[in-house]
Amino acid sequence: MKIARVCGTVTSTQKESTLTGVKFLVVQWMGGEGELLPDYAVAADTVGAGLDEWVLVSRGSAARFIVNGETKPIDAAVVAIIDTVSKDNQLLYSKRTQY
Known part of the structure; x- marks a missing residue:
């Protein structure tokens, strides 16, 4: 998994x-x-993430089964909205302080 920030949406009819x-x-x-x-990257949203939120993204074959438990042609899926990230005992991100 990788950490990413939501910066937009993709619409397709x-x-x-x-x-x-x-x-x-x-x-x-x-x-x-x-x-x-x-x-x-473009990722399928499985958790209702919004603009500027930090998220965890699953990629590759594991992402294909995440949406409704069915195989779909997806290679990236947002699987979590991050509340906090810390590294070496230092806070890098807190959702609470962003809003």
Whole structure:
């Protein structure tokens, strides 16, 4: 899993039929010190994440089974909304202080 920040959404009126009803988010990967990296991905949202929230993203074959327990053509899925992140006893992120 990787940490990312939600920075947008993707809307599609035409898509593979098994993706009907799946919400897609644009996520920006985070580095080890909480910095934003210049890499982005599109991930299926399974937890109702919102703009600017930090999330955990599962990637690869494991992500294909996360949405409703069915196999879907997905290679990244948001599986958790992060409350806090700390490293070496220092708080890098707290959802509580963001709002």
